[in-house]
Amino acid sequence: LRPTPDGVRARVAGAGAFAISLAAEQDGLLELEIANVDPAAIVQVYSPARTLEVPARTGTTTRSTTVPLAAGETSWIRSERPCPPRFRIAVTADIQTNTWQFERIVDRLIAEAGEAERAGEPLVALLIAGDLAEASRDDEYEVVAQVLARLPFPAAVTAGNHDVYRPTYPQFNRNFGPGNYAFDICDVHVALLDSGSGTIAPSVLARLPELLDRGEARHSLAVMHHPPYAGLTGAGWSREDLAMLTLVELAAADVDLVLAGHSHALHDFPAISVGDRELREIIVGTAGALQGGGVPRYGYLRLAFDGDTMSPCFVEVPPLGYDGPPNEPLRTLDYCAD
Template sequence: MTRRMQVLVIAVVIISGLTVSVFLSRILIPPRTGVSFYVFGDSQGYQGGLTEIARDANQERPDFVFHCGDLTPFGQENQYLAVLKAMSAFQVPVYTAVGNHDMREGGSVRYLEHFGPASYSFDIWSAHFTVFNTSTGDVDESEMEWLEQDLSQSEAEFKFVFTHIPPFDPRPSQNHTLTNTTTAERLVSLFESHKVNTVFSGHIHMYNVSVRNGVRYVISGGAGASLHATTEEGGIYHYVSVTVDDSGVSIDARLLDTPSWERDTVVITGHSDHVTLTLEDLLSLDVLERVSSFQNQLLNWRGHGTYRGVRISDLVEVVGGLNPNDTVRVTSFDGFAQDFCQGNVYPNASWFEIQGDMILAFEFNGTSVPDWTDGMRIVMLPGDEAYSIEDCVQTSAPGMGCDVYPSGGARWVRFVSRIEVITES
C-alpha cells in the first residue's frame, strides 16, 4: 500500500464572534516521487540566457536551478550586482558554483558575500547534491578531504556532483580542464568509488555528455559566453533539464537564443569629440592583419589565429589624441573594463617589442562582427605572435592590467562597446 503523509487540519468557524463548531479532518499528501532541476553555466555577464531560463523555470517549476560558475566576466562588483538582478527573476531556488572568471580581481571575496561558501551539499528526496570548488584550476587537500567525506557519508540512491572545471576535456587534443592532472585522476577515482551518478560542470563552452566507468559527466557551458566547439561538436547555447525518479535519470539539453550584442559598432570618446563608428567606418581606416594569441590565468594559450583590426592610437586620434598622463578605458557590453596607459597605445621601442601594436579587432580567422561572437576585441600583436602573462606584466602600468590581475587574456577585452580617453584630474 502506498504510504501518504497525513496532516491534521483544525478548522474553526466563527459567526458573529461566536464559535459555532470545530471540524477535524486529515488531508492526504502524496509522497515525493522524484526531483527535477536545471543546470547551466558560463553566462559570463550575459543575462539574456538567464532571463530565458528563468521564464521556463517559473513555468515548469523544477525543484531548483544550478549555475556551474563563471557567472561574471571578471568578478567585478557591478558584474555581480547585474547577475544577482537577473537571478531575482527566478521563482525557484538558485544554487551556484564559483568559476575561475568569478575569482578575478578580488572576486572570490565578492562571491562569498553574494553567494556564500563555494563548497556545500544538500539532499532532496533520494538524491544527494555535492558542490565543490575547482575555480583555481586545482583542488587543495582540505577541499579534497571534505569532498570525500561528504560523498562517503551519504547513503542516497542518487549522488550528483557540481563544480566549474571538469576533470577532463572530452574534445580530442584539447586540455581546457584542471591544471593538475594528478588532482583530476584523484577526482575521477573518487567519483567512481563513491558511485556518483552524474558530475555536472561548465568551463568548456559547449554541451557534452560522456560516461567513464559508470559515471556520467555532463558539461553545460552554453549560457552566454562565446562557444568552444562547432555546432556538430556540441557548441550550442543551451541549458540542461534533469529529471530523477525511480526509473532513473533523464537529461535533456534545451536550446537558448544566441546572445545578442550590438557587435558592429563602437563608441569613441575623447578630448575633442564623441563618435560612434560602424564596421564600415573602421574598414576605412588603416587595417592591420596579424596572427596572435594570449595566455590566460591558468597558463593555457588561447585565441590563436589571424586578427584584423585598427590601431587604438588611430581611434583616439579621431577624438583628439592622448596626453601623457591620460588613461584609455575600454569597456565591454557586459560592464567589464580595462585601463591602458599611453605606453600601451603609443608603445616605445621596448614595449613594442613585447606587446606590438594594440588594436581593436573586428575579424578573427575570416569571420567579422557581428558573426564573430567575441568581437569587437582588444588584441595585442607581439612579433612572436604570443602575448604571455609575463609580457602583460612588463607592459602594465602600476594599478593596471597584470599589475592587478595576472592574465594576458584579461587585457584582451571582448564585446568592446566603448573606448574613452580619461584625463587625470
C-alpha cells in the same frame, strides 16, 4: 549573513533543508530576511519564547520574520522541503558577459516551473557550475543575483575561474556564499566543488569522501566548473593529477553524474572508465558565454527523477532574434520533448 538597516539578511546556499542558529547576548527582537528559499518549503523558528512558522510570500523565494531572542540562549530557524516521487533539477554554467541570454534561459525555466508543477513533477533547483561573471566584480554578481531572484525555486552555485580573477576581493563568496558544500534535495545528494583556481584546495580534497557521501539518497550529483575528465575540451586544471584524483574520488563515492562547465559547449561522456567503475560526465557550458562561430547552443540540462530513475535531456534556448532550426542533439543526449 549580511546586516541590513533593520536586522540581518541570510542567503541559503543550497536547496532543500537548512538550519540557521542565532545566539543572543541580550533579550530582543531580530528582523530576519532569508533569501533563496523554495516557496514549497516549511520554515519554522524555534526560540526559547515560542515556535512559529515563516510563511512563503507569493512570487518570491525570500521570506521575512521577527525572531525573539533571549540572552544566553540560541534560536533556530529550520526548513524542510516536502517532495513528491517525481521532480526535476536544472543545470547550466558559464554566463560570463551574456546576462541577456541568461535572462532568456531564466524566462524558460520560469515557464517550465509552471508546466512541471501542473504535471506533478516540480522543478526544485537550478545548479550553476561556475563562471557567473566575467571579471568577478560586485556589479556583475548583483545583476546575476537579480536575475536569479526571479526564479520560483532556489539556485545553488559554485565558482569558476572567471569568479576568482581577484582572489583578494572575495565578491563571489560575499554574494553567494561558499563554493564547496553539499546538500540533499528530495532524493538527490548534491556536492558542489570549487575548482575556480584550476584546482581543489587540499583541505577540500581531504573532505571529498564526506562531501560526496550520499547517505540514504537514491541519487548523487557532483558539480564543479572544470571537468575532471577533459576529453577533447581542454580542462583548465593547474595540475592534471588533481583532476585524476578527483575522478577517483568520484568513482569511489559511486557518483551517478558529474556536471561541469568551462568548455562553452554541450558535451556528454556517458562511460568514463575509472578502475573497475564507470562515470558519466556532462559538460553544460551553455548559459550565455561566447561559443565561437556558428549558431550557439544555449540552454540548460534537465534532470527528471522518478524513483530510481534519472533521465537527462537538454532544453535549447536560442538567442534573441534567431528563428532558424535548432542544433542537432548529441548522439548520447536527447533534447527534451517538451
